[in-house]
Amino acid sequence: MNAARRILRCGLASAAGILLAFPISAIPPNAAAPVPAHAAAAPIPCPAPAVKRSPKPTPPPTDPRDREVGGAALATPGLVTPPGAAAPPAITATSWVVADLDTGQVLGGCGPHEHAVPASTQKLLLAATVLPKLDPKQVITVTRKDLDFEPGSSAVGLLEGGKYPVETLWLGLLLNSGNDAANVLARLGGGDAGVAGTIAAMNEKARELGARQTRAVTPSGLDGPGQYTSAYDLALIARACFAEEAFRRYTLTRQTKIPAQPPRDKSGFQIQNENQLVFRYRGALGGKTGFTTLARHSYVGAAERDGRRLVVTLLGAEARPLRGWQQGAALLDWGFGLPTDASVGNLVDPGAGTATPTPADPEPGGQAAAQVGEPTDDSWVRRPVMLALAAALGVIALVLAALAARRGPRHIGRRRAR
Structure with a gap:
């Protein structure tokens, strides 16, 4: 039994080591970990109506691409x-x-x-x-x-x-x-x-x-x-x-x-x-x-x-x-x-807005980046994490198999009958 416990402890330690090692080694130099969408800063809201207003007509369902015409930073309900x-x-x-x-530069909105x-x-x-x-x-x-x-x-x-x-x-x-x-x-x-x-x-x-x-x-x-x-x-x-x-x-x-x-x-x-x-x-x-x-x-x-x-x-x-x-x-x-180069997007040229818009990435560090919270490509983290998880589960499976073999088939059969 002590040998089985030693095998289990070693297996879990190996699994933990794999989980820790893979993501760290997979991160490219100078790469910043992406911020989950739910953790992005909430948009600073636009002013709410100051008086009671008549109900407005209901617009059609919004195509997400329409909100990105002129750049991804403009696809925000806020500032x-x-x-x-x-x-x-x-x-x-x-x-x-x-x-x-x-120039067509959008300075803010x-x-x-x-x-x-x-x-x-x-x-x-x-x-x-x-x-x-x-x-x-x-x-x-x-x-x-x-x-x-x-x-x-x-x-x-x-x-x-x-x-x-x-x-x-x-x-x-x-x-x-x-x-x-x-x-x-x-x-x-x-x-x-x-x-x-x-x-x-x-x-x-x-x-x-x-x-x-x-x-x-x-x-x-x-x-x-x-x-x-x-x-x-x-x-x-x-x-x-x-x-x-x-x-x-x-x-x-x-x-x-x-x-x-x-x-x-x-x-x-x-x-x-x-x-x-x-x-x-x-x-x-x-x-x-x-x-x-x-x-x-x-x-x-x-x-x-x-x-x-x-x-x-x-x-x-x-x-x-x-x-x-x-x-x-x-x-x-x-x-x-x-400044004359200030921009959070652009006014598209005639004809350009009829095609699927290509979002313009806002310059990092400003309110545009903080408010939009666009999803980032995190595949450089996701792939190694999945590999590490699979390796860890494989080690745990081997440990459990070793324990089962030591206890014998009759012991396992009694547990299933309860």
Whole structure:
């Protein structure tokens, strides 16, 4: 019996030695052990809604690949910033993105790929889709159906039967967020299919730009069932808009006159840009405001400083303590304070987002790496551990077999009969 115990002790000691030796010897030099997913730091959450809100439309099931468009670090419901970056300003927007219009670098964001309701920032997708198609000098006549939109919502004040240049409609759309102008432009841009054709084209344009989480239901951004976007998608759409010279000119216009429509309107009237960034932020390039009760405040703004052009997009904000454009301005200030090579991802080029995205690895050491908690390839540890375990079990099996042989078959048979 003492011999059997000695065999068991030796076998267990050998098994322990194998288990200890294999993983250590298998670790490559300078390799860091991977952190289990459950041990990764929890994301810093985005601001929660400050007021009770209406239930939002349910977005479709999220394809994990859609959340990684632009880089794996952007696939987080929380905050992502470059390594060593100062904390972004405190705002009420439930999701946001700051990006470089020229390089496409995403400087930071919160819930970049979280679905949200766009409100009138949707008009940027209308502009990206239809602006290149229409002659700005063409004069069109407004129909009764063009004026069929939600009562009390924003409008330029177009008159049925009135004749307006297309350029005036774009100014009315971008300065005054005119839903009447949106309907006219959508009707013209859709050809024989009218507004429905433009909405289909808007969704096709979103896919082309890589805005895989955007679905348009109305051309104006007035709420519709199943209409949604994300802060990242809005940045893609804004980048496409700012690439157009006409858009840059329209969105930076401070005021314009809507032409007279005699006999009902003999003198015309003036409208002013509602985006206060244009008036009160150094280097402002323009943008778009938005609000519905469902969406709350949304905002897109861009500015240029020292040859660097940044864009900010934010969704689901409240107007207190800062209005939407002020929250955008604070985020732009934060972005301009970052080094030019700061990045947590990128705005994909048109067409690139329609294929399976290739995640960009964030630079280690910053919040991007800590918050995302992407799984690592741990096969360099897993394989030797499994080999060691198999060897240890083999040694234990030999010990048990030796004990069984010493005790004899009758002893074993009695134990089985109990």
